Amino acid sequence: AQSVSQHNHHVILSEAASLELGCNYSYGGTVNLFWYVQYPGQHLQLLLKYFSGDPLVKGIKGFEAEFIKSKFSFNLRKPSVQWSDTAEYFCAVNAGGTSYGKLTFGQGTILTVHP
Amino acid sequence: GAVVSQHPSRVICKSGTSVKIECRSLDFQATTMFWYRQFPKKSLMLMATSNEGSKATYEQGVEKDKFLINHASLTLSTLTVTSAHPEDSSFYICSANKRVSSYEQYFGPGTRLTVT
Numbered sequence: 001a002q003s004v005s006q007h008n009h010h011v012i013l014s015e016a017a018s019l020e021l022g023c024n025y026s027y028g029g030t031v032n033l034f035w036y037v038q039y040p041g042q043h044l045q046l047l048l049k050y051f052s053g054d055p056l057v058k059g060i061k062g063f064e065a066e067f068i069k070s071k072f073s074f075n076l077r078k079p080s081v082q083w084s085d086t087a088e089y090f091c092a093v094n095a096g097g098t099s100y101g102k103l104t105f106g107q108g109t110i111l112t113v114h115p
Numbered sequence: 116g117a118v119v120s121q122h123p124s125r126v127i128c129k130s131g132t133s134v135k136i137e138c139r140s141l142d143f144q145a146t147t148m149f150w151y152r153q154f155p156k157k158s159l160m161l162m163a164t165s166n167e168g169s170k171a172t173y174e175q176g177v178e179k180d181k182f183l184i185n186h187a188s189l190t191l192s193t194l195t196v197t198s199a200h201p202e203d204s205s206f207y208i209c210s211a212n213k214r215v216s217s218y219e220q221y222f223g224p225g226t227r228l229t230v231t
Contacts, residue, residue: 009156032218043119044159044208044222051218090158094218102149103220105158 002027004093006106013081014114021076021109023091032094033074034103035065039087047089050074061085083115117213118142121223128199128230136194136226138209144189145211149220150182153206165192199230 007022025031035047048059055067065076074091091106118141128134138148146167151159163184164172171184181203183195192211196203206227210220 004158036222043224044210046219046221049219102161102164103159104161107158 002031002093002095002104004091004104004106006089006091006109008109009107010110010112012112012114015083016080017113019076019078019081019085019111021089021091021111023074023076023106024072025074025091025093025104026072027093027095029095033065033067034092034094035059035063035074035076036090036092036105037087038090038108044090047076081111081113083113085111086113087111117211117221119145119209119211119221119223121207121209121226123226124224125227126229128228130200130230131198133195133197134199134228136196136207136209136228138192138194138211138223140190140211140221143211143213145192145213146189147212148186148192149210150184150192150194151208151210153208153225159208162194196228199228201230204228204230 004025033050036044037047038044047063048057048065050057050067058064063078065074067074089109092103094103120139122137126134148165150162152162153159161174162177165184165186167186167189173179181197186192206225208225210222
């Protein structure tokens with residue numbers, strides 16, 4: 001069975017600091033990778049996704065993620081965070097070829113950005 | 116857009132009663148909807164996949180007789196927690212696929228269930 005691991009439970013940064021959130025998955029086959037964000041009191045929203053092609057994908061709000069197949073990783077990055085980025089971030093994996101949309105989520109990383 | 120709503124947003128029920136949670140896709144038709152459960156400080160765990168017009172597919176360890184799922188139309192799926200107990204208290208989230216062959220899901224705002 002596939003699993004997803006996010007390394008940090010809680011990250012605290014000051015505004016303008018750079019961000020990198022780790023995500024590793026365990027599955028040997030083709031995967032589709034996602035990062036979702038959940039702002040306080042709101043529902044999950046898609047930040048970015050990787051299906052195929054360029055392993056560096058750009059999402060909304062200045063976020064990007066890099067798929068490194070050899071490391072089974074899909075880390076999320078942002079060069080300069082803002083206070084409004086305070087939220088919980090979830091990495092998710094769909095094993096390609098399985099039922100569409102069936103996602104396995106990581107544990108989530110809470111990001112707190114201080115102004 | 117792709118908006119998914121859930122009703123109610125919060126519900127408190129007594130132990131032994133049943134409670135129904137609705138998930139609706141407001142501006143698209145969803146042949147497949149998913150039900151997740153989110154425990155405090157933990158990730159979302161997929162409970163079941165709900166397919167319009169057919170039986171739901173439950174994940175291992177999820178009691179199908181306790182968590183009844185009905186997907187009667189292309190815009191509505193319901194989750195009924197039967198004979199609820201305090202350990203069923205949780206945050207339940209649904210999501211929906213916008214297209215049959217899509218890997219992208221759109222999530223509802225969730226329902227906080229508290230069983231007293």
